[in-house]
Amino acid sequence: MSSFNASKTGMSTQHQRRQSMPAQGPSRPAPISTNVPPTIIATPPSASGTGLLGSRFHSRHPMMIHGPSSNRIANLIDWALSFIPRRRRQVRYPIIIFLGLYALLTYLYYQDASTWSTVASFKVKNWAFNWDVKRCSYRKDPMLFVKDSSTVLVIWEMNCKLPDMRLSWVSTPNHGQVDLDETSGATSFKELDKTHIVYTATLSGIPAVNGNITYIIHPPRASSHLYRSYTFSHLPNPPLLADREIARFGAISDNQCEVAQFLKVLKAMTEHHKIDYLIHAGDAVQDYDSLDNWQTDFASPLSHFKIGQTTPLIYTHGNHDYDPQGLYPYTGQRTWHAYTLAGVRFIVLDSNIDSQEQDRWLEQELQSEASRKAWFRLVLVHISPYTQYWEKDAWVNKGERNWGSFVRTRYVSLLQQHNVDLVISGHQHNYMRGQDDHMVYTVIGGAGGSLDTEQVEDYAVWTEGKVKLRHHYVLMKITGDRRLIWEAYDAECGARLDAFVLHSRTAEV
Structure with missing residues (x-):
């Protein structure tokens, strides 16, 4: 038999064998074993056109025919990534993450990137000093603090001890004649630890004429990179020029902890105005004992x-920058003091110290000839006599309503009796302006700290005034026609929040 026939015969035999099998009638179904569980085949979400992956498999095989995806987000992603070849579409999610980060960084660049990068540089610089990896240099650049009408303190900090550093200064009166005789200022230093050495120099005997002071820090000859020279305005007396501004004072308070917001306030103030002096009503740092706070939250932004x-x-001290020992290495050993600048008698009080000694000093100061003859009498005290916004629980249950209460109970009547014109305070984190008879009260605690929005008291002095729950700064101008012009500005948008004018009530001599 041929092979073909054999094959054919075999096929026929199989066919016959199948036909010879007994037929199963409809009443006798084929037995099914119940010992084997049934297998369930699930269709992957991506194959059905649903789920986050959407129609990922639609383009993988022409036999997979489905309708369009119902996931709008997936369709939008597919459209956005249509420029990517389909074979590489599996990398789209890393691309999405990359594009999202790029968009975020772009936003930060045009919004606050410069601010955050500046804050980061403050932190990195401070860490480098703390780890003692930087060569001998300035941790804190020189800062100026008014001590009295003819004395200014110059305070700086270094990470090394150089006993031979000295300071000199030269005065330049406004009429242009330069005093070529350099005057040396007494310099001392205090070692807080091996990387915090605070230097203090005193510029005393400054001439009682308006002009500029140039001061120079002379390092040892081997450390010439530490040489510094700066100039500031000294305006102890108002010139007899009625048609011009005499001096400009910036005013801020309570920048504690919020470095980024503090930078915005300082940037807005310096970009739009030139100031001769800066008033700070306290709470420059959150923790007085933290050397890092003084570095990154106060000194570095100002520098x-x-x-x-x-x-x-x-400068006046608040409750957060109060030193019970009275050392104050970064601001000078001062609690209460007074001096005259541009016709304004500044009377600086300490709301942290309830003492009879301060009471007697204040009464003597208000009766002094310098206070009586000044164009304006201005009191600077951190806690306002009339704090109206605070945290309710702390105010009621933690006794914080009693902080500085002596300023209201003992000092207000004394200030009114001696014709004080303006009281500037902080502590409360917002802006307020009120009036009691002829005396104006202001709260300027908006230089950075979280804003206070809970009202805890209702004092009558604020009834006809202004309340602004905004971060802000103040510009105070003194003019030759014996006016004090007060302007408060929003630090975010630059809008003017408030303004008023005081006319001197002191008789002209």
Whole structure:
């Protein structure tokens, strides 16, 4: 038999064998074993056109025919990534993450990237000093603090001890004649630890004429990179020019902890105005004992805008920057003091110290000839006599309503009796302006700290005034026609929040 026939015969035999099998009628179904569980085949979400992956498999095989995806987000992603070859579409999610990060960084660049990068540089610089990896240099650039009408303190900090450093200064009166005789300022230093050495120099005997002071820090000859020279305005007396501004004072308070917001406030103030002095109503740092706070939250921001080196500070201490020992290495050993600048008698009080000694000093100061003859009498005290916004629980249950209460109960009547014109305070983190008879009260605690929005008291002095729950700064101008012009500005948008004018009530001599 041929092979063909054999094959054919075999096929026929199989066919016959199948036909010879007994037929199963409809009443006798084929037995099914119940010992084997049934297998369920699930269709992957991506194959059905649903789920986050959408129609990923639609383009993989022509036999997979489905309708369009119902996932709009997936369709949008496919459209956005249509420029990518389909074979590489599996990398789209890393691309999405990359594009999202790029968009975020772009946004930060046009919004706050410069601010955050500046804050980061403050932190990195401070860490480098703390780890003692930097050569001998300035941790804190020189900062100026007004001590009295003819004395300014120059305070700086280094990471090394150089006993031979000295300071000299030269005065330049406004009429242009330069005093070529350099005057040396007494310099001392205090070692807080091996990388924090605070230097203090005193510029005393400054001439009682308006002009500029140039001061120079002379390092040892082997450390010439530490040489520094700066100039600031000294305006002890108002010139007899009725048609011009005499001096400009910037005013801020309570920048504690919020470095980024503090930078915005300083940037807005320095970009739009030139100031001769800076008033700070306290709480420059959150923790007085933290050397890092003083570095990154106060000194570095002021140095970033060259304010500390060229603008003397009129400073009072708040509850967060109060030193019970009275050392104050970064601001000078001062609690209460007074001086005259541009016709304004500044009376700086300490709301942290309830003492009879301060009471007697204040009464003597208000009766002094310098206070009586000044164009304006201005009191600077951190806690306002009339704090109206605070945290309710702390105010009621933690006794914080009693902080500085002596300023209201004992000092207000004394200030009114001696014709004080203006009281500037901080502590409360917002802006307020009120009035009681002829005396104006202001709260300027908006230089960075979280804003206070809970009202805890209802004092009558604020009834006809202004309340602004905004971060802000103040510009105070003194003019030759014996006016004090007050303007408060929003630090975010630059809008003017408030303004008023005081006319001197002191009789002309």
